[in-house]
Amino acid sequence: GENVEQHPSTLSVQEGDSAVIKCTYSDSASNYFPWYKQELGKGPQLIIDIRSNVGEKKDQRIAVTLNKTAKHFSLHITETQPEDSAVYFCAASIGGGAAGNKLTFGGGTRVLVKP
C-alpha cells in the first residue's frame, strides 16, 4: 500500500520567514495530494491540494509543488504569521475505483511561528 513520509516533524520559524514542509510517497499511481492544517483541539482542515496533472499551485501565501518523477511534494508558506502555528499533514490518494479516494497521511509537522 501507499506510504507517505513527511519532514520535518517540527519546524520553528520567525514571523515573516518562510516555512517549507516536504513529503515523499511510494505509490506512483497516487494522483491527488492534499495538505491539511490542524489547530489545537480541532479536526484537520484542507488548505490546499494538487492533482497529478499540475506541477505547482498557489493560493495567497501558501503554495504546493509536485515532482511526480521523484515522487515528492512540498508545502511552502511565505510571510508566516502566528496564526500559521499548527500541525500540518500531507496526504496522497489514488483517485477512482473502489479502492480510490482513500487518503494516506504523513506523520505531521508541528509548525511554530515565533513573533
Add this chain to the structure above:
Amino acid sequence: DARVTQTPRHKVTEMGQEVTMRCQPILGHNTVFWYRQTMMQGLELLAYFRNRAPLDDSGMPKDRFSAEMPDATLATLKIQPSEPRDSAVYFCASGLPLTGRSSSSYNEQFFGPGTRLTVL
C-alpha cells in the same frame, strides 16, 4: 455553514464498557470516513463508506470495532469491549467525489471536531 458534527466530544469510560461515537456528515456528501489519531500512530483510517455501503474497513480491529451508517445522515463507530489502548481522538470526515477530466475522481474530505476517548 455546513460542517461535520460529532458526538460526544469527550468520553471517559472504564475498560470493558461499550462506546458509541456518532457522526453527522455534511448534507449531500456521500462518502464518510472514520479516523483515529494518536501521538504514536498519527492519523489512521479505520473505515469508510460510500452511499452508506462499507468500502474498506481493513484498518479496524474487527473483533471489537464496528462501523455502520443506519441512514445517510448518521454514521456510528462502536467499540465493544473498550480497552485502554483504544484511547485516542476519533475523527469522522465526509466528502463528495469530484470528477476531473478523466474518469478518475478525487475526494476532498471535511473533518469533524473529533471525539476524545479515554478508556481507564
